[in-house]
Amino acid sequence: MKPAIRYGLLLVFATLSATAGAQSSTGAQVPSAEPKQASNPDFVRFDKNKDGFVSSDEAAKDKKISSNFSKFDENKDGKLNEDEFIKLQSTVARAKAVQYVDDSTLTAEVKAKLLAAKGLKSTDISVETTKGVVALTGTVEKAGQVKQAGAIAAKVKGVKKVENKLTAK
Numbered sequence: 288m289k290p291a292i293r294y295g296l297l298l299v300f301a302t303l304s305a306t307a308g309a310q311s312s313t314g315a316q317v318p319s320a321e322p323k324q325a326s327n328p329d330f331v332r333f334d335k336n337k338d339g340f341v342s343s344d345e346a347a348k349d350k351k352i353s354s355n356f357s358k359f360d361e362n363k364d365g366k367l368n369e370d371e372f373i374k375l376q377s378t379v380a381r382a383k384a385v386q387y388v389d390d391s392t393l394t395a396e397v398k399a400k401l402l403a404a405k406g407l408k409s410t411d412i413s414v415e416t417t418k419g420v421v422a423l424t425g426t427v428e429k430a431g432q433v434k435q436a437g438a439i440a441a442k443v444k445g446v447k448k449v450e451n452k453l454t455a456k
Contacts, residue, residue: 330372340366351379389445390416397421397440404439407432412453414440419447430455 333341333352343365346352352375359375360367367375394416401409412425421440427433437451 327369327373327376329376330369333372340368341372342366351382352376355379386418390418393419393421393443393445396443397446400439400443401436404435407435407439409436412436416446419445420450421446421448422450422452424452426454426456428456 330341333345333349335345336342343353343356346356346367355375355378356367359371359378361371394414397414397416398409401407401412401414408428411427412423415422415424421443423436423440427436433451433453433455436453437449440446440449440451
């Protein structure tokens with residue numbers, strides 16, 4: 288083989304070797320024999336046996352996670368990998384946020400209806416809503432207004448129950 292060709296081939300191999308070495312040191316993805324470490328702290332907390340999965344038994348300690356487990360077990364192997372767990376966890380978090388927004392909306396609607404009611408001083412009535420249950424507290428002028436306020440709140444769409452703790456002067 289001619290010296291120029293040999294030199295050219297050596298140069299190509301040297302360049303390829305240097306490029307491969309640079310990729311591994313610059314953070315380029317290099318296959319690894321080690322299993323990926325879980326990064327979600329909740330996943331790590333649920334994975335009691337540290338096998339890299341959350342089983343239905345491990346998920347049983349959380350009612351929301353446990354009740355949605357099978358919906359997110361995409362490959363139906365009876366366990367969740369970290370990605371499946373994160374999807375389940377974010378769906379549960381969104382459901383909680385929706386519940387909070389729904390409760391806030393109900394509170395605003397009940398307050399608006401009370402404000403619009405004739406003969407009722409609604410500024411003395413406090414309204415709080417938790418999971419669709421509306422609690423009325425405060426003081427009104429007459430006993431009939433206690434019932435009136437409770438009836439107004441009960442008619443608002445989405446109210447599951449009214450806890451009327453109003454008192455008359």
